[in-house]
Amino acid sequence: MKYPSLVVCFVLVALLGMGSSSVVAQKSAYPTKPIRWIVSYAPGTTGDILARALSPRVSESFGQQVVVDNRGGANGNLGTAAGAKSSADGYTFLLAGNASLSINPHVTPNLPYHPVKDFAPVILLGTVPLVLNAHPALPAKSVRELVLLAKTKPGHLNYASGGNGTTTHLAGELLKMSAGIELTHIPYRTAAQAIIDLLGGQVPLMFTAVPTTLSHVRAGLLRAIAVTGAKRAPALPEVPALAETLPGFEVTVWYGLLAPAGTAKDIVQRNFTEVTRTLQTPEVRQQLGAQGVELSGMGPERFAAFVKEEFTRWGKVVKAAGARPD
Structure with a gap:
């Protein structure tokens, strides 16, 4: 009388084992x-x-x-x-x-x-990281010189961005807050339009992602004042980080x-x-x-x-x- 029960138990154990093996197989098979x-x-x-x-x-x-x-x-x-x-x-x-x-x-x-x-x-x-680009005509060549210039002429310096609420806009706002200076934001519909005016000297400053204006900086068409990473960027090792002058300043995409x-x-x-x-x-x-x-x-x-x-x-x-x- 006990043998049928034992058989049933063996069958159940075997089925459970197959079921668990199936689950493991399904997990290990990802993705299918x-x-x-x-x-x-x-x-x-x-x-x-x-x-x-x-x-x-x-x-x-x-x-x-x-x-x-x-x-x-x-x-x-x-x-x-x-x-x-x-x-x-x-x-x-x-x-x-x-x-x-x-x-x-x-x-x-x-x-x-x-x-x-x-x-x-x-x-x-x-x-x-971003880079703070300046038109070569701008007299400031460093963050310290830029801050001094902005404090000498409050509200007279403009900076461009690719639009309100973009990273390049807010990087400028963070710079204003960190340095205690006044800069006037000029939003453009696109970053490309803003860069054209930056190259033409219609606007003196703009934050961009490093790759965006790297060729212009290397060609001398723009001056890289600083980068916004915690440390210097490998692509621009000679350009200081803003954090070297304004400790804690960091903005990255x-x-x-x-x-x-x-x-x-x-x-x-x-x-x-x-x-x-x-x-x-x-x-x-x-x-x-x-x-x-x-x-x-x-x-x-x-x-x-x-x-x-x-x-x-x-x-x-x-x-x-x-x-x-x-």
Whole structure:
């Protein structure tokens, strides 16, 4: 009478073992289909270049294609919103940065996403410092000379930006607050238009990402007064950091990969591992270094804390500047 019961037990144990093996197999098999990276930048921008430098190699590591889906527009808001609304199944990720995750939510109320609540950060890919460019006709050749000139002629110095609420605008506002000077902000519809006027001398100052005006600086068409990273930029080693004169001053454009909130932690970790491996390859480091990108590799927990810190920090700057969308 006991033998049938024993048989049933053996069968149940076997079935349970098969079930658990199946679960393990499913987890280890990830990914089983292509992965999509929603890139909140237009083709040809630094964020897009990052995605296209990394995606082929991550595809090789996974054995599944990583598809780059450009969703530029509204200063990154369109792509970021699309990423927030995506399924948390491990097959859609967002490549976004400080504009849509740290600044825009404070400048434009009621965006259809929350930068902290709607995402599971995977990895901080890299940062790009800004450079404070001056037209050669401006007599100031250093931060100290610029501050002295601004204090001698309060409100007479202008600086251009690619629009209200952009990183280049707020970098100027942070400079004003940090140095205790007055500068008049001249917003342009696009950064390209602003740079044309900067080169022509119609406006004397402008913050840009280092790669944007690097060729103009090297050609002597613009003077690089300082960079905004915590230390000097490898692309401009002879140019001091603003922090050397104004301690604590730091502004960088940063780029990260995030998953929709609710994505399984093991999937987040797996993607962090594969992307990190790609970031460490000499080819990628050389390619992105030439673009002025300083690679990071900050992991999920630290990156999540970083996003919160940046969101809080830039909220204060936006409020102090009274920045509003154009």
